[in-house]
Structure formats: C-alpha cells, structure tokens
Amino acid sequence: MDGLGSTGGTSGGRPAETRDRDGEGRARNARPRDGLGRPLPYGTAGVERQPEGVVRTPAETVVEAQALLDAGKPFHAHEVFEDAWKSGPESERALWRGLAQLAVGLTHAARGNLAGGARLLRRGAGAVEEWAAKAAGPGPGRAYGMDLAGLAGWARELADTVERTGAAVDARTRAPRLR
Template identity: 85%
Template sequence: MEHSRIERSRRQPSRGDGVRDRDGDGRARSARPRDGLGRPLPYGAVGVERQPEGVVRSPEETVAEAQALLSAGKPFHAHEVFEDAWKSGPDAERPLWRGLAQLAVGLTHEARGNVTGGARLLRRGAGAVEQWAADTGRTRPHGLDLAGLAGWARELAETVERTGTAVDARTRAPRLR
C-alpha cells in the first residue's frame, strides 16, 4: 500500500476519540479530509485531495507542480511538493528545497491568519534560500528566482505584520521563476 493512503480501519488508541488513524505501514497519519490550506475537516466532510507523499520528481517537475499549487491558492500542498524534493534530492540541494518549503508553509500560515508564525517562517525561508545561493554561487537554480522569492517573502511578512490581517493565498502567491 502506498504511504499516502490512510486506512480508517487501522485506527489505534489516541488522546481524542480513543482511536488513531494509521497508514499502511502502521505510522500515525490523520485520515481526516483537509481544506485548501491543509486544515483538518471533520470526518465525512468533502475536502481537497491531498498531495501524494514521497513522490520523486525532477527539479523542473517540482517547480512546475509547486507553482501550479501556489497559483491555485494551495500553499500547504506546494509545501508538500517541496518537502518531497527536500527529502529525495541531492544532499547539496536539500537546504534549498527546505527553504522553499518554509516559504510555502509561511504563506499557508499567513492565509490561515497566523500573522506572527507566518512572518517568522517567511523570513526563515527567505534567509535559507539566500544563504544557499551565497554558499553555492547559484542564484537561479532550476530557473528559480531566489532573490525575487526572498524579496517577496520579506515584503509579505512586513505587510501582514503591519496590517495584522490574513492574506488571500491566491493573490499573494509568489512567482517561482
């Protein structure tokens, strides 16, 4: 059974309702549906299809899929695509993909209304991609505009802190290239 599939029939005891969802390998994984920003919905609700986990993509496929998800207002899902690249990519690029995942999850938090946490993650991600570019001398790996992404992240963090309001993930989505 693939890792992203979750079985409600293999539920184990937990703190909440007394049972815990498990995936096919027995690891704890919530089977609750999620909304477009990755927030859990009640069992039985109609949610947004989840991103499959553990997918190995080329860097170009990763960037294209993440951009499509960001443009569709699904930064949480884009974060999962970047996380796959972070976990499966070459060691030298893992800090880059981790930084991009932080940018996407920062946007997720901002869209959910978590101004402080979102701003912190956006700045952390901006610093990570800038540091990776400085360390490697690569400013446009896989066509990514790292300087532009870092600038976008810092500007968004400042805006939401100044206004104290959540953002629309679709209208504030970055252009990766």
C-alpha cells in the first residue's frame, strides 16, 4: 500500500481525489478500518488489517477465520476465506467463496444492511451446501472439520432473524462455530 495516484476527472461533481495504490499501481484502500471493515478517516486508529494474498493450509484458514469471527470481525474473516478461495485448488473454490459470503453476510447484518446481509447469508448457505453435495455426495457435509450443514442452518436462521426483527445483530455474539 505504498504510493499514491490520482483518479483523474471528477465524481459526482467533486474534484478529483487521490487514491491509494500499491507498488504495482493497483488501487488499494489504505484507510484504517473498524472491526466490521468500515473505512475510518485517515489518521484514525483502526483494527489491524488482514494481509492480502496469504496462502494458508485449509486448517490454518479455518482456525484464523474462527478467531476473527469470535472477535467480532467477520469482514476480516471474509478476507481469510477469500485468500483460500483465490489460492486453493479449483475444486474447493466454491466452498471458500461460500464461506466468504457467509462472513460478508454477517458483516452486513451487523452494519445494519439487513436486506443485503440476509441475501448474502442465504447465498453463502446455498453455496456451501451445493459444494458439500458435489464433493461428498448425500449426507451431512463436512470439510476440514467444518459442519457445512450446520453452517447453512445458522446462516438461514440468522437471515430470518434479521428480516423478522429489522435490527442489526452483534457480530461477536452471532458468530458461527465453523467446527
């Protein structure tokens, strides 16, 4: 996240803004973030960001993501799942993408974006169930010690809850148990 570049032009009548860029010139937001991944003003103390592009074993991914979920940081857990989805074998990408969707769904539900949260929770639930059915055939889906059927049930129940109550949830207390 070094270097700054200009976006050029205007956006919505605002003057051109400076954008954070990495060493290769790709846009990378260097703003600090809170525990739910919301950008904070520059100079504000945020939570430590997850490094991008880390290759972990599946077991390491599950342990790290669970620790972040337990800490009420589902946005950051999503980044861990995203690394697994991007670096893992093609045959597992749908699993990790579905788990990332569950974490983002929880993030949105905790931020108060209830419709988006419910939609992503249900999409992620469907994705992990579909992957489990293809990977293991009928029966309870498990991968790397994770109870995929249980996670799908958790996600659908949480989606129903946020729609029924119309209230944001606490990410820490509503975090799933991956195993």
